[in-house]
Amino acid sequence: MADPTVIADDVHVVYKVHSGGRKGGATAALGRLLSRRPGPGVREVHAVRGVSFTAYRGEAIGLIGTNGSGKSTLLKAIAGLQPVTRGRVYSQGRPSLLGVNAALMNDLSGERNVILGGLAMGMSRGQIRERYQGIVDFSGINEKGDFASLPMRTYSSGMGARLRFSIAAAKDHDVLMIDEALATGDAAFQRRSQKRVEELRERAGTVFLVSHGIATVRATCDRAIWLESGVLRMDGPAAEVCDAYEAFTRRA
Numbered sequence: 644m645a646d647p648t649v650i651a652d653d654v655h656v657v658y659k660v661h662s663g664g665r666k667g668g669a670t671a672a673l674g675r676l677l678s679r680r681p682g683p684g685v686r687e688v689h690a691v692r693g694v695s696f697t698a699y700r701g702e703a704i705g706l707i708g709t710n711g712s713g714k715s716t717l718l719k720a721i722a723g724l725q726p727v728t729r730g731r732v733y734s735q736g737r738p739s740l741l742g743v744n745a746a747l748m749n750d751l752s753g754e755r756n757v758i759l760g761g762l763a764m765g766m767s768r769g770q771i772r773e774r775y776q777g778i779v780d781f782s783g784i785n786e787k788g789d790f791a792s793l794p795m796r797t798y799s800s801g802m803g804a805r806l807r808f809s810i811a812a813a814k815d816h817d818v819l820m821i822d823e824a825l826a827t828g829d830a831a832f833q834r835r836s837q838k839r840v841e842e843l844r845e846r847a848g849t850v851f852l853v854s855h856g857i858a859t860v861r862a863t864c865d866r867a868i869w870l871e872s873g874v875l876r877m878d879g880p881a882a883e884v885c886d887a888y889e890a891f892t893r894r895a
């Protein structure tokens with residue numbers, strides 16, 4: 644029997660955007676609170692609309708769709724970082740959205756950030772010490788000098804993304820979600836990270852990958868979910884879904 648890791652059941656996410664406007668009086672505000680109607684100047688963006696799917700252990704699922712179609716929002720909802728407005732997300736273990744994005748600090752050195760990121764993912768100091776060199780080597784940040792001892796703000800955006808991916812990939816995750824990270828590295832790093840995603844899959848986790856690079860999804864994922872305007876358009880084998888998506892973007 645296949646082992647489900649994430650179940651999304653009719654998930655909706657609505658963002659409330661405050662765009663200024665008149666504030667109105669306290670009575671009007673109380674009226675809005677009681678009626679649960681958004682006030683003037685509050686706009687709603689319905690970013691994810693009734694998405695349902697079940698992900699299984701061992702799958703690598705690519706999330707594709709045009710800009711603003713709701714991919715990142717759906718990942719954040721699965722990771723529990725974005726409350727769902729309606730519907731439910733059930734998950735086994737704690738899904739990590741590339742683990743450590745929020746925890747890393749630009750003013751600290753790469754070395755300190757590896758420790759911080761490892762702790763944020765629940766690794767012990769001993770485990771971090773053991774894997775430290777592997778993480779730095781994998782990221783390749785030291786290929787052009789001793790960057791691990793420099794603050795992260797001195798890194799190029801590609802170097803920062805590579806280090807984040809390396810920290811996140813150092814741990815085996817029940818559910819690992821990667822947002823665009825594979826697209827940032829150079830060719831050698833992309834090969835290394837594809838291999839690592841394969842390993843993570845073999846160790847029985849589920850990997851979600853958000854990417855604009857359809858080639859990356861074809862190479863790394865066996866299944867793809869295509870979102871358009873927050874609606875699930877297609878869910879199936881990566882090759883089929885990518886073909887349909889590419890035909891759609893050619894027509895658009």
Ligand SMILES: Nc1ncnc2c1ncn2[C@@H]1O[C@H](COP(=O)(O)OP(=O)(O)OP(=O)(O)O)[C@@H](O)[C@H]1O
Pocket residue numbers: 658659660688689690708709710711712713714715716717
């Ligand atoms: N914090 C936010 N507040 C309000 N609206 C938001 C917020 N984040 C995203 N949105 C809106 O939600 C919709 C979906 O955005 P999301 O970032 O999930 O799309 P995406 O498919 O990941 O886009 P991209 O491919 O450009 O990264 C868009 O209309 C966007 O403007």
